[in-house]
Amino acid sequence: MWFGVVSLFPEMFELARGYGVLGRAMTAGSVIIEVFNPRTYTSDRHQSVDDRPYGGGPGMVMLYEPLVQAIEAARTAAPSEAEVVYLSPQGQTFTQKDAREVSNRESMILICGRYEGIDQRVIERVVDRQLSIGDYVLSGGELAALVVIDAAARLLPGTVGNQASIIEESHLDGLLDYPQYTRPEIAGGLSVPAVLMSGDHNAIKAWRRDKAVEQTYRLRPEMLTGRKLTEEERLALARADLT
Ligand code: 9WO
Numbered sequence: 001m002w003f004g005v006v007s008l009f010p011e012m013f014e015l016a017r018g019y020g021v022l023g024r025a026m027t028a029g030s031v032i033i034e035v036f037n038p039r040t041y042t043s044d045r046h047q048s049v050d051d052r053p054y055g056g057g058p059g060m061v062m063l064y065e066p067l068v069q070a071i072e073a074a075r076t077a078a079p080s081e082a083e084v085v086y087l088s089p090q091g092q093t094f095t096q097k098d099a100r101e102v103s104n105r106e107s108m109i110l111i112c113g114r115y116e117g118i119d120q121r122v123i124e125r126v127v128d129r130q131l132s133i134g135d136y137v138l139s140g141g142e143l144a145a146l147v148v149i150d151a152a153a154r155l156l157p158g159t160v161g162n163q164a165s166i167i168e169e170s171h172l173d174g175l176l177d178y179p180q181y182t183r184p185e186i187a188g189g190l191s192v193p194a195v196l197m198s199g200d201h202n203a204i205k206a207w208r209r210d211k212a213v214e215q216t217y218r219l220r221p222e223m224l225t226g227r228k229l230t231e232e233e234r235l236a237l238a239r240a241d242l243t
Helices: 011-018 018-030 064-078 096-103 122-123 144-153 162-171 199-219 230-239
Strands: 002-006 031-038 083-093 107-112 129-132
Touching: 002 129, 002 144, 011 018, 011 031, 011 064, 011 083, 011 144, 018 144, 031 064, 064 107, 064 122, 107 144, 122 230, 199 230
Parallel strands: 002 031, 002 107, 083 107, 083 129
Antiparallel strands: none
């Protein structure tokens, strides 16, 4: 998948190449990140990319022209028509469903703002959609863009470690993960649940599904109240004495 990223800090995306699943996907070429720096598209002697806000107030606002030219360059370089997404706290919250949807695309353009934001006319003229990764303010959109790229990259077929864990994960869709254990058998005075040592794969599967439902109910009940429970989930909660 191809990501065109518009950012004043291209090095932040090169860093990703060095680490883990996303790094390997970049090295293997299944994820291509091409950065377009608005600084390249300035016309004044100081290569200005920002200016003071009309109406006054603190900080600076990213200029329309360099930003739109960088976005146009990204559009031209994209292998297919790409949606233009602005990472901002004003967007809808990015979810696992969005990650899956992004991973099914061939290309996407991500705009990373800096300073106090970008000229509103960029949003009106070229941005298709705003996405937020959560309700907090960062110092720029780059880390949010990397979150979107990372979440989509690990879902791409051929990404190392992909298949088995992704299938397992989508099987327990909308639920938190079940508890995991590894050696030794006793750690901190706590034993591994006996069922996991039993070798009974059906019992292990059932236990994990029960625990996923139970953990979700206990830790993030709103993830369940937002939708209808499946019969399996209702039974799991009953077994845990939670309903
Ligand atoms: C700064 C600011 C200062 C005074 C009054 C209002 C203000 N708003 C902002 C602001 O939102 N700055 C943003 C910094 C401008 C766009 C890039 N920045 C950003 C993106 N911060 N946080 C995000 C972000 C993106 C996606 N998901 C969560 C947060």
